[in-house]
Amino acid sequence: MIKTSKGTQSDIPGILALQEKNLFRNLSEEELKKGFVTTPFTVEQLQELIDLNGVFVAKNEDEKVIAYAFAGSWKYFEQWEIFNYMVSRFPLINFRDQEITTENSFQYGPICIDENYRGRGIINQIFEEMRLELVKRYPISVTFINQVNVISKEAHTRKLGWEIIDEFEFNNNHYISLGLDMTKSVL
DSSP states (O other), rough: OOOOEEEGGHHHHHHHHHHHHHGGGSSSSHTTTTTTOOOOOOHHHHHHHTTOOEEEEEEEOOOOOOEEEEEEEEEHHSSHHHHHHHHHHGGGEEETTTEOTTTEEEEEEEEEOGGGGGTSSHHHHHHHHHHHHTTOOOOOEEEEEETTOOHHHHIIIIISSSEEEEEEETTTTEEEEEEEESSSSOO
């Protein structure tokens, strides 16, 4: 039985181990086709995000972290330049005829699911756990996906209903931005 919950400080070693296994710079070209995470988080960054109620985990029967999802304010994510660039594009885009701002939206991601547990609906479970917490503050979620990460794009658009709202280039990579109505369940 897979259980999802808010992350705690005791989950950090499991999160870091899963991150390391799936970080793009640690994968071969063949492994990259199965999905990857782009942004590495440090212990300190995870501790802060946990304190802000922005870490969500899925665990197996043995209490091993098999998935994580992160979410937070644009203020938290401004420590990475790509997010500042995304925010600078907000005046150029909208979501379902709504203006996107740093007050009515938050950054979701990364999400990572252990390869042995993919395709079992865990993305919906962990995302719903996160959605129920963040919808209290934000009606819109925004994220980005590297265009070469086709498996992530498909999972988000087909399984969760994310809508592509923008395309941009950053550091010689091509990305899509996606938006999601946080008031709708993904289960």
